Amino acid sequence: MTAEPDRAVPVVTVGGFLGAGKTTLVNGLLAQSNGRRIVVFVNDFGAINIDYDLIETVEEDRISLKNGCVCCTLNDDLVGAVVDYCRAAESPDAFVIEASGVADPRSLDQSILALQAAGHVRLDNRIYVLDADCFGRLDYADTELLIDHAVASDLVLVNKADLTTAEKLAALRKMLVRSSPHNKMIETRHCALPFDILIGDGQRDKAVPVPVAPNQLLGHEFHSWSTTSATPINRRRFAAFLKTLAGSTLRAKGRLFFDDAPDRAVLFDFVGSRETRRLLSEKTADPVSVLVAIGHQDRFDAALIAQAFSATLNPVPPEGGRTEERIDNPAF
């Protein structure tokens, strides 16, 4: 049975390479919800950094906010999850779906078109976030594919405009316009845009068909490494670890506890060669550092990163101590 067409809930997808700013955009949307009930599907649950005061309940794969919004993990059954929300007594005002940084965002289109055909949702906007700072440092295969993904979207955010020069921005704009003269494009800092530009009826030009594209993987295979550690990190030795990361890693992020403030979490973000750290004000009762790094298979040396990270632990954990590591092929 199909849903009533006038109840079709708008869906916005957010794609972009590792660290481009997708989560920043989603956080910005949640902050502007203003009474609208938004259901967000995110690939990386931990990265949604929600103000503690806004959280109503936290479950394993779902955070409910006091403002009526919900964040859920994006898993294999996106269609089932969306249908369940649409059938609930109070259906959401919008769905926002963030694609993984190593996935082809077009792979979401097929599920959404099926949901649209059944009358549950209405594809409202496909946003693609491009990191203007890192773009020029990627290799040819990746830049070509990112341009493909960008031109297949409805709105391109040329983000991190604050980190690059006017000349580089102009060159990137020119390249995008040449590839797709009809693409909507906006330069942004921290993806800061008014809600109504991102979500709302009639964002996308209905005359433009959504081509059903195969799920084209990015030019390389990506590998990741992750660790958790209850032993605090030595701040000085961490600087040496960063040099190892910079040699092979595209993206790393984590929630870290350093030995000079062992109960205060630091949110760590590393993109390209740039890192940011943010100290959280509240104290944590059970401080356990969590860190994940990702890079191209051919340049990423997980064993070297693991070794460099162990050297930051002070004191070095005992054999069989509370340090766990995983090296795998990610859904980052």
Ligand SMILES: Nc1nc2c(ncn2[C@@H]2O[C@H](COP(=O)(O)OP(=O)(O)OP(=O)(O)O)[C@@H](O)[C@H]2O)c(=O)[nH]1
């Ligand atoms: N200077 C600057 N930093 C930005 C901007 N947008 C995002 N960032 C920072 O870039 C880092 C990565 O941003 P995220 O929003 O986590 O990127 P993402 O695309 O969700 O990353 P993945 O989920 O790992 O693919 C964070 O430290 C952001 O604060 C911007 O316009 N300017």
